[in-house]
Amino acid sequence: MSPEPTRPRIPLHLSMDDPEPMYRQIESQLRAFILSGVLEPGTRLPSMRALAGDLSCSIITTRRAYEDLEAEGFILTRQGVGTVVAEMPEEKLTAHRRRVVAGAMGEAVRAGRRAGLTEGELRDILEEALQREATNVHQGGAL
Amino acid sequence: MKETPVLSLRGIRKAYGDFELGPLDLRVEPGYVVAVVGPNGGGKSTLMRMLMGLIQPDSGEMSIFGGAYPDDEVAIKQRIGYVPERPVGHDEMSANSLGEFVSRFYPRWEHRAYEEHLERARIGPDRRFGELSRGVQRRLSFALALSTGAELLLLDEPTAGVDPFARREMIEDISRFVRGGTPAGGRTVVFATQVMEEVRRLADYVAFLVDGSLLGLYEKDALLEGWKIFWVDGEPEDDVPGVVEVEGGSPARMVSDSPRATAKALAARHIPIVCGGAMDLEEILSHLMRRSREQSVGGRRSRT
Numbered sequence: 215m216s217p218e219p220t221r222p223r224i225p226l227h228l229s230m231d232d233p234e235p236m237y238r239q240i241e242s243q244l245r246a247f248i249l250s251g252v253l254e255p256g257t258r259l260p261s262m263r264a265l266a267g268d269l270s271c272s273i274i275t276t277r278r279a280y281e282d283l284e285a286e287g288f289i290l291t292r293q294g295v296g297t298v299v300a301e302m303p304e305e306k307l308t309a310h311r312r313r314v315v316a317g318a319m320g321e322a323v324r325a326g327r328r329a330g331l332t333e334g335e336l337r338d339i340l341e342e343a344l345q346r347e348a349t350n351v352h353q354g355g356a357l
Numbered sequence: 358m359k360e361t362p363v364l365s366l367r368g369i370r371k372a373y374g375d376f377e378l379g380p381l382d383l384r385v386e387p388g389y390v391v392a393v394v395g396p397n398g399g400g401k402s403t404l405m406r407m408l409m410g411l412i413q414p415d416s417g418e419m420s421i422f423g424g425a426y427p428d429d430e431v432a433i434k435q436r437i438g439y440v441p442e443r444p445v446g447h448d449e450m451s452a453n454s455l456g457e458f459v460s461r462f463y464p465r466w467e468h469r470a471y472e473e474h475l476e477r478a479r480i481g482p483d484r485r486f487g488e489l490s491r492g493v494q495r496r497l498s499f500a501l502a503l504s505t506g507a508e509l510l511l512l513d514e515p516t517a518g519v520d521p522f523a524r525r526e527m528i529e530d531i532s533r534f535v536r537g538g539t540p541a542g543g544r545t546v547v548f549a550t551q552v553m554e555e556v557r558r559l560a561d562y563v564a565f566l567v568d569g570s571l572l573g574l575y576e577k578d579a580l581l582e583g584w585k586i587f588w589v590d591g592e593p594e595d596d597v598p599g600v601v602e603v604e605g606g607s608p609a610r611m612v613s614d615s616p617r618a619t620a621k622a623l624a625a626r627h628i629p630i631v632c633g634g635a636m637d638l639e640e641i642l643s644h645l646m647r648r649s650r651e652q653s654v655g656g657r658r659s660r661t
Contacts, residue, residue, distance in 0.1 A: 229632070231634035233633070234580055261536070263538070267536060272578045273561050274561055
């Protein structure tokens with residue numbers, strides 16, 4: 215056995231109890247790492263086979279995730295180099311970040327509806343949350 | 358992308374007394390890991406031995422790396438590392454002489470790798486095969502197969518009788534072997550096993566062999582995603598779409614082979630889901646087996 219070159223590892227995690235298919239879980243976690251800047255442009259990603267091994271999933275799943283992310287412009291595969299995080303235009307990154315927040319807000323609104331809250335009450339809650347965060351930031355309590 | 362498949366079986370049959378294997382249709386592309394699973398006597402070892410040319414099929418077509426037995430036997434076997442269920446004629450040979458013996462058949466034999474495998478498995482080079490425990494014998498056979506420089510590993514229950522720590526190392530060895538492939542030259546593994554943990558950790562596809570028939574070549578992740586358990590409150594109804602088994606109780610346990618349809622139907626009927634989740638591969642395979650046995654009325658008898 216020749217010693218293996220060090221290979222990139224990324225803290226991904228698959229939950230079999232999650233109703234989302236595994237390739238979607240990989241996609242959304244990688245997307246989040248890229249959008250938040252944890253994975254910077256040019257960062258080398260594990261090969262599809264290595265990632266499948268790390269996650270105990272099949273290479274069919276990792277290939278599907280990489281192909282989707284490549285189609286969305288998040289990553290690119292270079293001959294001889296492997297898969298790396300792509301350089302993305304700022305407006306595209308901003309749009310993606312907005313979409314993530316909009317999704318979370320939508321979820322919060324639906325939770326409010328289920329709890330029987332009115333629109334006005336929801337606005338109040340958002341306002342309170344904004345103020346609380348502002349105070350936290352001021353006191354250095356939040357990141 | 359139409360590559361030459363590593364293995365291609367079409368309509369392969371083999372009969373032994375009252376046991377019949379096949380007709381088998383199976384195609385394995387380079388770069389994939391296929392776990393062959395199924396109850397004992399289902400034909401796993403017969404299939405593996407056939408792939409090594411040790412048994413001739415009664416009928417059907419089989420090609421390996423595009424070649425066929427017996428014409429291309431040498432060329433084919435130089436590309437296969439094989440761990441048989443029971444190695445023949447090894448007992449009197451030492452680990453060292455086995456390495457020397459096997460290396461003659463493999464132009465790409467990796468002697469250094471073999472020494473490292475022996476060292477890691479704590480097998481002295483002078484130990485005779487026959488005096489090793491069953492588990493250590495498996496590791497020695499495995500070390501031989503891994504050192505052949507092969508592109509295809511055919512492993513017939515490689516970890517049978519091996520302790521869990523050694524098994525972990527062997528699983529890691531197999532993953533390392535597969536990772537060592539390149540896009541241009543994928544490395545392929547076909548392994549028979551009874552250990553679901555190995556299937557879970559290693560396989561891309563699951564070939565499920567029951568009573569001599571291949572129930573299917575399943576994508577492992579699709580199987581795991583396609584079967585789910587729902588725990589629900591209230592009287593279980595037995596006509597929920599996708600549900601193939603209900604165990605009463607509070608909450609009731611439902612097994613579904615179409616989780617999306619089941620979740621939708623439960624929501625429409627206002628049946629609350631207490632929790633839901635993944636199913637074990639064993640349980641999924643048991644359902645598939647039961648279903649197939651119910652379908653094949655008076656199915657063939659299996660060899661015991």
